[in-house]
Amino acid sequence: MLTLKNMSFKAGQELKITGKATSGTGFSINIGHSEDTVALHFNPRFGEHGDSQTIVCNSKKEGSWQSEQRESSFPFRVQEEFKITMEFNDKEFHIKLPSGHKMQFPNRFGDKKFKHIHVGGDVRIEGIKIQ
Numbered sequence: 001m002l003t004l005k006n007m008s009f010k011a012g013q014e015l016k017i018t019g020k021a022t023s024g025t026g027f028s029i030n031i032g033h034s035e036d037t038v039a040l041h042f043n044p045r046f047g048e049h050g051d052s053q054t055i056v057c058n059s060k061k062e063g064s065w066q067s068e069q070r071e072s073s074f075p076f077r078v079q080e081e082f083k084i085t086m087e088f089n090d091k092e093f094h095i096k097l098p099s100g101h102k103m104q105f106p107n108r109f110g111d112k113k114f115k116h117i118h119v120g121g122d123v124r125i126e127g128i129k130i131q
Helices: none
Strands: 002-004 015-021 027-032 038-048 051-061 069-071 081-088 092-096 102-106 116-121 123-130
Touching: 002 123, 015 027, 015 116, 027 081, 038 081, 038 092, 051 102, 116 123
Parallel strands: none
Antiparallel strands: 002 116, 015 081, 015 123, 027 038, 027 116, 038 051, 051 069, 081 092, 092 102
């Protein structure tokens, strides 16, 4: 588990995360203002919560999850390094997956800056860079 607080990830910047999934369950990357206010919950699921090889995205407002969005492209493999690039504007998040496939998720808050990044689950993070 890795939590970055009181940092600044602004619209137009790129967040690059490099890591390895350590088991066949899943992991998540949360970007927002706190644990209860998450603008982007990015959750590759190898096999958990009834999903298999699916990326689930969502947002959480004041502790309540909103409606999920699922992505069928699943370029993650256990113990294989991945690189994810995320950027956003006031309308949506743009996520570049390891395969080069791109996906979008709405910025439901419309915010231009986030200060909280949390990575959890069965993953080893090798690098995080904001530029």
